[in-house]
Amino acid sequence: MNALSSYAQLMVQRFEPVGFSKVMITDGFWKPKMDKVATATLQACIVQTEQKTGRIRNFEKVARKQGEKHEGIYYDDSDVYKAIEAMAYSLKNHPDAAVQQKADEWIDKIAAAQLPDGYLNTYYTLTGLDKRWTDMERHEDYCAGHLIEAAVAYYNTTGKRKLLDVAIRFADHIDSTFRVTNRPWVSGHQEIELALMRLYHLTNQDRYLKLADWFLDQRGRGYGKGKIWDEWKNPKYCQDDVPVKQQKEITGHAVRAMYQYTGAADVAAATNDQGYMNAMTTVWEDVVYRNMYLTGGIGSSGHNEGFTEDFDLPNESAYCETCASVGMVFWNQRMNLLTGESKYIDVLERSLYNGALDGISLSGDRFFYGNPLSSAGNYGRSEWFGTACCPSNIARLVASLGDYIYGRSEQGIWVNLFVASNTTFTFGKNTVPLQLETNYPWEGNVKITVNPAKKVGYALHVRIPGWSENVPAPGKLYQFTDISSERVEILLNGKSVTYRQDKGYAVIDRTWQKGDVVEVKLPMEVRQVAARTDVKADQDRIALQRGPLVYCVEGVDNQERAYNILVPNKATFTTKSHQVLEEPVVAIQANLSILESATDGLSVQIKPKSITAIPYYAWANRGKSPMQVWLPRRIKEVKITD
Amino acid sequence: MNALSSYAQLMVQRFEPVGFSKVMITDGFWKPKMDKVATATLQACIVQTEQKTGRIRNFEKVARKQGEKHEGIYYDDSDVYKAIEAMAYSLKNHPDAAVQQKADEWIDKIAAAQLPDGYLNTYYTLTGLDKRWTDMERHEDYCAGHLIEAAVAYYNTTGKRKLLDVAIRFADHIDSTFRVTNRPWVSGHQEIELALMRLYHLTNQDRYLKLADWFLDQRGRGYGKGKIWDEWKNPKYCQDDVPVKQQKEITGHAVRAMYQYTGAADVAAATNDQGYMNAMTTVWEDVVYRNMYLTGGIGSSGHNEGFTEDFDLPNESAYCETCASVGMVFWNQRMNLLTGESKYIDVLERSLYNGALDGISLSGDRFFYGNPLSSAGNYGRSEWFGTACCPSNIARLVASLGDYIYGRSEQGIWVNLFVASNTTFTFGKNTVPLQLETNYPWEGNVKITVNPAKKVGYALHVRIPGWSENVPAPGKLYQFTDISSERVEILLNGKSVTYRQDKGYAVIDRTWQKGDVVEVKLPMEVRQVAARTDVKADQDRIALQRGPLVYCVEGVDNQERAYNILVPNKATFTTKSHQVLEEPVVAIQANLSILESATDGLSVQIKPKSITAIPYYAWANRGKSPMQVWLPRRIKEVKITD
Known part of the structure; x- marks a missing residue:
């Protein structure tokens, strides 16, 4: 059996995700965030990429072939690709002609910077092509990976294949340079493997699967060489110590x-x-x-x-x-x-x-x-970073949220995330429009309505969140301090329904018809979380969680203090509507204690105090302020600070 | 008047330092530290430079001309030079044939890596000479500066001029490349200016003075270009915003x-x-x-x-x-x-x-x-750093301490630092051996004995430390909390002497003869220091100083705590002999207060407590432990910590 047919034979996919391009998000929590990404975040990416830094200019310089200097750091091309990828996802839920035009303009510049042999990297092309593929750490394959991801995403949204053709040429160049000749190469920053798998799923070309596998298989064999191997001495840093x-x-x-x-x-x-x-x-x-x-x-x-x-x-x-x-x-x-x-x-x-x-x-x-x-109150957000991986990464994640909500197989539908949205499944020739409505994560009610063109049998899998089953995280690293008696409730067309549990999903396997409604009621109590005692940093401390959200206390809601708050045994918790800037959130109101200096400055006292906790994701939006997720239950040590 | 003669005419030096090579240090405080530098520190520098990193190998590679790869960072040559400079100083007070042999061996390798035109930089020679002198930030001139400093120091100690000749050739190369043709160049990391001045003072060649002046004059004229100018946007980062x-x-x-x-x-x-x-x-x-x-x-x-x-x-x-x-x-x-x-x-x-x-x-x-x-207790010392400027820098400083003790002019002697040592001044044909004895900084008595071959008139200038005059630092940034009535006392041959004060020195201008003894008694009380209120971080806090030493409290002496200590108004201070590992120090014993959690973990209390403070320089030698220099007088805020 040759390698190709063995790959083909083994290709078994249990179920597959429903791609972002097939999901329309209407969610009260996420849609405004996606709109912000589509406007403010993409705008920041564009300004930084095109004007404030030389990332786009580098591509222009390559095309001009006038021996101009490379600007920035050797992995900066990747930020251009990630921005395009974010634009691609965003265009689905937030069409914007200007953004699409900008992406097309950049894609033209990228294409013009590709060499005839498929190689594409502004750093090496501008600083000396003789050195390309000589330093495993220099992110050439990493940048290639982000190019491929951007190309696949842009094709999926727009159907335009100019960038995809560029990516394919580069992928083929890499394949022939390395895998075909079996020239050792351990990627200094993994990324190309997952990107090749995206290309593989889009094109069904086995060589991309094989190349992804080849890249993974290079590791842990002593092939890794270069600065990060030398600097860190231990190949564990590079995940290159064992295969x-x-x-x-x-x-x-x-x-x-x-x-x-x-x-x-x-x-x-x-x-x-x-x-x-x-x-x-x-x-x-x-x-x-x-x-x-x-x-x-x-x-x-x-x-x-x-x-x-x-x-x-x-x-x-x-x-x-x-x-x-x-x-x-x-x-x-x-x-x-x-x-x-x-x-x-x-x-x-x-x-x-x-x-x-x-x-x-x-x-x-x-x-x-x-x-x-x-x-302690000295940490704040930045407009951008010298190494700018994070902004475009979170942008593309939020914009591609549609990728993570649903899954499907030949006989089943999976609901993984509770995000209000519409999508359509097909079973044979039958189409099944599905609508998910919810005010999650603020409320626990989720309503799933299906409208199949005609009756159809399939198994609906609705994820039962671990936290709703008293499991805040697998593996007992974290545990709720009390077992809750509240449980998930599931109704079918308004009535309690018996369902099978499988691998953490509630499975309702039946024949569905137009207007069938499944309602899921998730218990949304405020829960106290403790870490296992091995985690020294969290010992004798508790954190607050409600639904999937971890909470924190931020000084701005609590007279600028977050490190003087104690959670006594008799603490009580309620929720309230709260605003963090324009963001409406459900805050936790907690009756706790604080340790406070007396007015004489020469003594301290413990006083009861009503404390406001906000969702962790929302902190650091109102200036610099102290913040804590884990609050002490006892006073072990005190520090006098300013 | 041409530039040269104008320089020559203006060359007025008020007084000059007595160089390290003319001073034999016998000091109880410093000599053991210099011995440590001569052994442990230089050994660490040698092992790191030669074995653990490629710094020496880079020079060998240049000499071999086989196209081998540069290892490390582009400024790594400078660490080799700084290590040689430290060796040079150290050889004076701590002769060591093995160290001298190692220096000679390195110098041979350095000399072999110099190009025929005088250029010397392993980074550019190994990565592409076509790019030399194209990036102002890449530390070529910085490395040149450290080469020059090493060469001057090594010549001063050993009289050997191989490295000096290398440095002169490189300096001349730089002079002809830049100053002579007036090609703009703003040094990305200043250093060459001071190095050229050392070379100027050794060789008396005006061109080095002119070149140093030229480098300084390049700044603030918009010539600066390159990565650090781009990255920081503001030329202030590069001290290049104004001339x-x-x-x-x-x-x-x-x-x-x-x-x-x-x-x-x-x-x-x-x-x-x-x-x-x-x-x-x-x-x-x-x-x-x-x-x-x-x-x-x-x-x-x-x-x-x-x-x-x-x-x-x-x-x-x-x-x-x-x-x-x-x-x-x-x-x-x-x-x-x-x-x-x-x-x-x-x-x-x-x-x-x-x-x-x-x-x-x-x-x-x-x-x-x-x-x-x-x-807070999470900061510790390192064996070495990727950017390794600090170890060899402190090594060369300690080893060159002899440079800082005395000054001289045609009619005067200056005693700047109170470091037990011997040196010899000459006035005309008369030699004046001078011996300084002291147990400073632990004690305040300083004894200066002169033994002129024959009677000689000169003005002895003994520095009166600002702190002994109730001025902990110029400019009132820091002030003692109380005015002390203790004053400096000066005795000549056992009797009180009237002296003139000039520019912060006690001046005794007389005819000196064999055996004349000047005794200086400095008040060594424990002093409390406050910062001016603009310094928010130190508000309502005090620090302890005794003589020139700033003190700190370290957890290891105080039940692992340093952040819970209060200085009440009634605090009292005494001194005691103490050991920090092998180092005998004078510690401060203070009757202060601590804020401590009660055993129930649900309340706190303030208790009197005897606290040990050690000299700041000695902290972090006994593992990681919390430490504070500035102790609070009042409780403004408390933090509950682990």
């Missing part, structure tokens, strides 16, 4: 790890490769059971932009790069596709609504690179 | 600023140029009156490695790069030479004994890049 299929724990640079795992899960889903599947399951447990913040953020150390020891999850110095939370969304989607288990969507939802969404301001034009879980 | 002679405030990168000012003061001292003198005086006031930490450190922000707003001196996030404190020593020495004012030595001494000395561990082989004034 991917033997990896058991997450190490090194968090974003690179996420992108690698996403690609590996993609390949596993396409090939049914047991090696990748086992490795990814084991690594996932290492991440989620021992190394994930309550916000779904990962990477506790800014030093290596990644991981340290298990359970080392400091709050104030948490790195939790926005891109790593975006990567958690990517990877967990793939793990869900690979296994059909809803626990991956629980983690995806956690990262999406907390760690990732926190990376962008409510205004859409200010960003966090790192997303700590507490701040 | 040097018009600069009024310190801006941007602290180390670059220090090196520039040092060079400018050098040129001013040599040429009597009023423009530089006025500018440097104004800028110095901006630094010392508004932007200097109590430790003599500067640069409050790690973001730009430099300055923000006046009086913005946060303690925990203080950057205070070791190199910037080293730069403060350089610059203040030059300002003292330029003006004869002892206030510059006050600042020099403050930076030397506190901000700079803190940069190296007591063991001599661990380093700080930044030197904060408080730490």
